[in-house]
Amino acid sequence: MDEVLLEMSAITKRFPGVKALQDVSLAVRRGEIHAICGENGAGKSTLMKVLSGVYPTGSYTGEIVFGGKPVHFNGIRDSESVGIVIIHQELALVPYLSIAENIFLGNERRGRGGLIDWNRTNAEAGALLKSVGLEENPVSPVIQLGVGKQQLVEIAKALSKDVRLLILDEPTAALNDIDSAHLLDLLRQLRDRGITCIMISHKLNELIAVADSTTILRDGRVVETLDMRSGQVTREQIIRSMVGRDLDSMYPERVSAPGEEVLRIEDWTVWHPVQDRKVVDGASLNVRAGEVVGIAGLMGAGRTELAMSLFGRSYGRDIGGRLIMHGKQVRARTVAEAIQNGIAYATEDRKRYGLNLIADVRANVSAAALTKLARAGWVNSHEEIKVAEQSRRDMNIKTPSVMDAVGNLSGGNQQKVVLSKWLFADPDVLILDEPTRGIDVGAKFEIYTIVNRLVAQGKAVIFISSELPELLGMCDRIYALSAGRITGELPAGQATQENLMALMTKEKELSG
Missing domain, CATH: 3.40.50.300 (P-loop containing nucleotide triphosphate hydrolases)
Incomplete structure (x- = not known):
């Protein structure tokens, strides 16, 4: 040995x-x-x-x-x-x-x-x-x-x-x-x-x-x-x-002060794109300005499917239910319509769906809101670089230049580029799907700090995570999802890993 x-x-x-x-x-x-x-x-x-x-x-x-x-x-x-x-x-x-x-x-x-x-x-x-x-x-x-x-x-x-x-x-x-x-x-x-x-x-x-x-x-x-x-x-x-330092708390402190309701879904149902089964079954939830709302669930519960279906119906078929933004029912049938209505989605698979790995940081940051930089159909490259440089400083993205390929960055820095892209689009609701998967504790703390900064600005955040301690540390309220159905909602002060797990397995127990 x-x-x-x-x-x-x-x-x-x-x-x-x-x-x-x-x-x-x-x-x-x-x-x-x-x-x-x-x-x-x-x-x-x-x-x-x-x-x-x-x-x-x-x-x-x-x-x-x-x-x-x-x-x-x-x-x-x-x-x-x-x-x-x-x-x-x-x-x-x-x-x-x-x-x-x-x-x-x-x-x-x-x-x-x-x-x-x-x-x-x-x-x-x-x-x-x-x-x-x-x-x-x-x-x-x-x-x-x-x-x-x-x-x-x-x-x-x-x-x-x-x-x-x-x-x-x-x-x-x-x-x-x-x-x-x-x-x-x-x-x-x-x-x-x-x-x-x-x-x-x-x-x-x-x-x-x-x-x-x-x-x-x-x-x-x-x-x-x-x-x-x-x-x-x-x-x-x-x-x-x-x-190189003690992390006194894994989660930065935040004073919760939710405002008016920003997004609500009612009786939201999504069918599998190929199989004859529902992956989201009659889900209803809401999120307010200045609030982080968590979604907990086991693998296969339908968390990502729910998020992607809200984001311009980018997953599923025969999607039913009501999507309400700022008190008015809206139709977000495409990703472009979802972005226009103030919804952004940071995918769990950043390498495959969230980033263009062979493109530079500059192009990735501006990708979701190029119209902001366009004049007469042409993108102002000087403004694009300025926006990317601002994101690099604000998000502490470790790269020698915004002209470097995103594929050369570490996982944590790639995730910051994903967030920068959606922050430039200036959404009202940001859906974060496993935002800290595959990144280290120091980078996680930075991501958490960014989330807190967003809600302090009045943004509404939906936070999906497989790590229950993360949901408990970051969220104001947590919905539990099991077999496509929402089985409960708990304020952070009442939620524990044990009662969340009970809700996350509730449907299986009822059907099994």
């Missing part, structure tokens, strides 16, 4: 205008789970891309020693050839290929004449699936699997490559509690089989539960490496090292 498998020494990596890593040194013991954590932009993913060859030898300075030998990687294939496999946060599976085809993609099992031996392929895939706790048929298309099972397929794919060091970047970010617990159990099993794991995560409770060692990065440097086996490391200790 104490034999060192990996040593990274004095790793320094620069991008234009940014030193992402500075003299980073890291040692990982054979057969351990080694966690890496830090704020967004601390350099975690960059360090792992150096290790896996995504950033090849020569693009950084420093030395990597693996298995006692210096190594030089010019690409992913080089690192995989010695047993280092990385699983990125965005899964790299081909949805319409079978599970077996995905597992052996680029590493095909061939027979006579160089043709693929499908019997061997499916048999080996079945054995690998069983080793990660899946019973699915290996010929099933990956698209039929949920995110949790797709994550396990990625691990099975890594095991097919005789992995010695498995790197997982935010492996539980998109998983529910049950899938997360199963994945952590699997990592423990891999450790028992002698496979070393490096795990990047913002979920500190998971790190404390599963990691043997934790290295903390801040601003591209190693702050410290903690021995987790003692059982003495606390969440607060990790947070203090990550952000």
